[in-house]
Amino acid sequence: xxxxxxxxxxxxxxxxxxxxxxxxxxxxxxxxxxxxxxxxxxxxxxxxxxxxxxxxxxxxxxxxxxxxxxxxxxxxxxxxxxxxxxxxxxxxxxxxxxxxxxxxxxxxxxxxxxxxxxxxxxxxxxxxxxxxxxxxxxxxxxxxxxxxxxxxxxxxxxxxxxxxxxxxxxxxxxxxxxxxxxxxxxxxxxxxxxxxxxxxxxxxxxxxxxxxxxxxxxxxxxxxxxxxxxxxxxxxxxxxxxxxxxxxxxxxxxxxxxxxxxxxxxxxxxxxxxxxxxxxxxxxxxxxxxxxxxxxxxxxxxxxxxxxxxxxxxxxxxxxxxxxxxxxxxxxxxxxxxxxxx
Amino acid sequence: xxxxxxxxxxxxxxxxxxxxxxxxxxxxxxxxxxxxxxxxxxxxxxxxxxxxxxxxxxxxxxxxxxxxxxxxxxxxxxxxxxxxxxxxxxxxxxxxxxxxxxxxxxxxxxxxxxxxxxxxxxxxxxxxxxxxxxxxxxxxxxxxxxxxxxxxxxxxxxxxxxxxxxxxxxxxxxxxxxxxxxxxxxxxxxxxxxxxxxxxxxxxxxxxxxxxxxxxxxxxxxxxxxxxxxxxxxxxxxxxxxxxxxxxxxxxxxxxxxxxxxxxxxxxxxxxxxxxxxxxxxxxxxxxxxxxxxxxxxxxxxxxxxxxxxxxxxxxxxxxxxxxxxxxxxxxxxxxxxxxxx
DNA sequence: TAAACCTTTTAGATTTGTTTAATTGTTTGA
DNA sequence: TCAAACAATTAAACAAATCTAAAAGGTTTA
Numbered sequence: 001x002x003x004x005x006x007x008x009x010x011x012x013x014x015x016x017x018x019x020x021x022x023x024x025x026x027x028x029x030x031x032x033x034x035x036x037x038x039x040x041x042x043x044x045x046x047x048x049x050x051x052x053x054x055x056x057x058x059x060x061x062x063x064x065x066x067x068x069x070x071x072x073x074x075x076x077x078x079x080x081x082x083x084x085x086x087x088x089x090x091x092x093x094x095x096x097x098x099x100x101x102x103x104x105x106x107x108x109x110x111x112x113x114x115x116x117x118x119x120x121x122x123x124x125x126x127x128x129x130x131x132x133x134x135x136x137x138x139x140x141x142x143x144x145x146x147x148x149x150x151x152x153x154x155x156x157x158x159x160x161x162x163x164x165x166x167x168x169x170x171x172x173x174x175x176x177x178x179x180x181x182x183x184x185x186x187x188x189x190x191x192x193x194x195x196x197x198x199x200x201x202x203x204x205x206x207x208x209x210x211x212x213x214x215x216x217x218x219x220x221x222x223x224x225x226x227x228x229x230x231x232x233x234x235x236x237x238x239x240x241x242x243x244x245x246x247x248x249x250x251x252x253x254x255x256x257x258x259x260x261x262x263x264x265x266x267x268x269x270x271x272x273x274x275x276x277x278x279x280x281x282x283x284x285x286x287x288x289x290x291x292x293x294x295x296x297x298x299x300x301x302x303x304x305x306x307x308x309x310x311x312x313x314x315x316x317x318x319x320x321x322x323x324x325x326x327x328x329x330x331x332x333x334x335x336x337x338x339x340x341x342x
Numbered sequence: 343x344x345x346x347x348x349x350x351x352x353x354x355x356x357x358x359x360x361x362x363x364x365x366x367x368x369x370x371x372x373x374x375x376x377x378x379x380x381x382x383x384x385x386x387x388x389x390x391x392x393x394x395x396x397x398x399x400x401x402x403x404x405x406x407x408x409x410x411x412x413x414x415x416x417x418x419x420x421x422x423x424x425x426x427x428x429x430x431x432x433x434x435x436x437x438x439x440x441x442x443x444x445x446x447x448x449x450x451x452x453x454x455x456x457x458x459x460x461x462x463x464x465x466x467x468x469x470x471x472x473x474x475x476x477x478x479x480x481x482x483x484x485x486x487x488x489x490x491x492x493x494x495x496x497x498x499x500x501x502x503x504x505x506x507x508x509x510x511x512x513x514x515x516x517x518x519x520x521x522x523x524x525x526x527x528x529x530x531x532x533x534x535x536x537x538x539x540x541x542x543x544x545x546x547x548x549x550x551x552x553x554x555x556x557x558x559x560x561x562x563x564x565x566x567x568x569x570x571x572x573x574x575x576x577x578x579x580x581x582x583x584x585x586x587x588x589x590x591x592x593x594x595x596x597x598x599x600x601x602x603x604x605x606x607x608x609x610x611x612x613x614x615x616x617x618x619x620x621x622x623x624x625x626x627x628x629x630x631x632x633x634x635x636x637x638x639x640x641x642x643x644x645x646x647x648x649x650x651x652x653x654x655x656x657x658x659x660x661x662x663x664x665x666x667x668x669x670x671x672x673x674x675x676x677x678x679x680x681x682x683x684x
Numbered sequence: 685t686a687a688a689c690c691t692t693t694t695a696g697a698t699t700t701g702t703t704t705a706a707t708t709g710t711t712t713g714a
Numbered sequence: 715t716c717a718a719a720c721a722a723t724t725a726a727a728c729a730a731a732t733c734t735a736a737a738a739g740g741t742t743t744a
Contacts, residue, residue: 004700006699006700006701007700007701008700008701016723016724017723017724017725018700018701018702018724019701019702019703019723019724019725019726020722020723020724021701022701022702022703023702023703023723026702030721030722030723031722031723032721032722032723035722035723047482049454049457049458049483050458050701051458051460051699051700051701052458052459052460052701053395053396053398053399053404053459053460053699053700053701054395054399054699054700054701054702054729055700055701055702056395056701056729057395057396057399057699057700057701057702057728057729057730057731058700058701058702058703058728058729059701059702059703059729060729062395064459072414072420072423072439073417073420073421073423073424075415078414078415078420079415081414081415082415085441094438094455094459095438095439096436096437096438096439097437097438097439099427112391113436115391116391116392116393116394117394117395117406117436118393118394118395140389141391225622225623225626226622226626229626255626257628258626258627258628259626261628262628280567280568281567284567284568284571284597284600284601285600286599286600286603286604286628346730348729348730348731349730349731350730350731358693358694359693359694359695360694360730360731360732361693361694361695361696361732361733362692362693362694364731364732364733365693365732365733368732372691372692372693373692373693374691374692374693377692377693392731393729393730393731394731395729395730395731396699396729396730396731396732397730397731397732398699398731399698399699399700399701399729399730399731399732400698400699400730400731400732400733401699401731401732402699
């Protein structure tokens with residue numbers, strides 16, 4: 001490696017000062033056009049690489065934005081991330097990504113690292129149990145935070161997520177309208193606002209339709225395909241003989257359908273299944289999955305924009321913004337067949 | 343936000359110099375134990391945040407490692423990334439992630455950004471058509487590169503990937519041993535070394551078994567579920583009436599099986615299908631997918647270690663390291679049924 | 685008691701780029 | 715014609731840490 005090319009290397013080569021070179025490379029109107037062109041040419045010729053760390057020492061804008069979610073391998077988050085990436089790319093921000101796997105410690109660690117690097121802002125889907133102080137740690141040190149997918153109590157920063165109660169109510173009502181009454185709810189947890197909201201949406205829809213809510217029909221669990229697959233055993237052995245399942249998300253639903261198929265029953269005919277999120281693969285599952293679109297792309301796009309706005313001094317987006325989910329009806333749900341024998 | 347706490351804030355509060363504070367916080371033996379404890383206490387009390395940019399200006403180690411792959415939403419890369427993350431976490435390196443979607447420009451952009459941030463190193467699955475000069479750009483500026491999943495001509499940096507020819511030969515031989523002779527190859531491209539190797543492995547296995555290789559049985563395409571799903575139509579309409587398919591990866595295979603099921607045939611019985619990668623979901627697909635394990639976790643772990651070694655001055659890992667794939671036989675392949683009617 | 689020798693602390697230079705105030709030379713307006 | 719205005723450039727301060735060489739303070743040795 002030849003020796004490092006810096007501003008002063010260019011300045012010396014041209015008999016100018018570093019101030020002029022610095023200004024020229026940033027297209028300042030203070031520098032004469034001819035001079036600027038000479039400088040830029042020389043910079044390319046020498047293979048100059050701008051040192052952002054040195055620059056940000058004075059400017060206190062690093063161009064770095066942090067994003068933490070539960071797990072980037074989960075397509076739900078992956079779809080949000082893609083939207084965020086698209087939006088941030090446009091504004092020449094680099095983003096640093098991390099999983100927290102619902103570990104509050106790992107998440108705080110990330111926030112601290114980001115502060116050390118001088119991160120301009122952070123977008124996070126907070127880990128279960130995130131204390132308000134962790135969000136304040138970021139905000140108090142001049143790093144605005146945006147929340148996605150989940151809220152944190154006592155925190156009023158811009159928050160974007162789907163309307164969970166409304167969404168599960170949509171799915172539950174759809175099944176009720178097909179004649180189902182013994183409807184299970186599979187996957188997820190009650191330890192998050194999301195979990196409680198989704199359960200409330202499901203339970204209220206049942207009550208409104210005059211159907212009794214039975215806690216035996218609630219089968220909580222991780223939010224993965226594997227978990228849905230394993231839940232099939234419990235589901236099929238359930239003494240209440242449910243005929244339909246509202247699943248926490250598409251992954252659980254697809255896993256459950258695989259499990260049902262493995263047991264020799266036909267998902268979508270013998271058992272109706274709804275997902276949640278409308279991932280890309282919902283449409284190509286067999287049978288194609290009836291699900292609830294949860295606005296991932298909107299969440300990602302809005303969150304990124306809100307952050308960029310904040311960085312430019314606006315704070316209009318503070319508070320909670322709910323995205324209205326929409327029903328996507330496909331072949332995994334069908335009218336209750338009274339003779340099906342289950 | 344209160345005013346920024348820096349080394350000098352702590353120094354003044356305790357009547358010491360910044361040099362002492364700096365040394366103390368880094369556990370230098372030059373500082374007396376009592377002094378160090380007082381300093382650390384004060385740092386916590388004031389909520390001091392270490393400024394890595396300022397530090398790295400002198401030390402020229404930023405603690406940042408870049409990772410670029412085709413698409414993090416692809417579970418193949420996601421599994422590699424998880425292994426990298428696990429390994430890097432241990433050494434307190436932050437990693438910056440990006441997709442390049444096989445755009446050489448987007449990839450070079452990332453490398454440049456990383457150089458500007460003073461990245462310590464980069465792990466990349468190079469975009470199709472990556473010129474040697476882009477890898478050299480990184481290396482020449484003191485940022486070592488490690489390649490995963492694909493090679494770049496003329497480049498000798500540590501490279502970790504599966505033995506593709508060997509892997510597809512495994513899958514093809516498995517199908518041949520089940521009695522299949524009309525075996526299609528679905529998905530992927532011939533524009534990468536990986537693509538050519540995989541095709542060669544498939545073609546050579548056929549030749550060795552005395553089966554003619556027919557280019558009509560090669561159906562290239564994107565490496566996604568969607569693409570596999572769509573390929574089912576072409577596959578089933580193929581005039582050579584293939585009875586089995588070697589798929590580019592598990593995603594294509596699962597998509598293809600879904601497409602076959604949608605057409606009313608039973609994948610695994612009427613048509614045998616093999617995948618590639620052995621993703622988590624291969625085991626829970628219906629039918630469970632016969633596939634080739636491609637060592638994602640090994641690739642990720644080795645790559646991360648090789649980079650850390652390089653940063654510590656070793657260069658032992660230069661050159662290509664092939665990981666031997668292994669067959670995972672499940673239910674998506676079965677003996678050729680001569681009466682099946684196709 | 686001075687010299688030698690620790691241990692601990694610090695002044696001040698250094699890293700690279702940004703920014704402000706000053707400088708130099710030229711043009712304009714009264 | 716001369717002061718004011720203007721354009722282009724630069725010296726020097728600055729950002730927050732690290733690092734080296736030297737100083738300060740205390741103890742031991744000859």
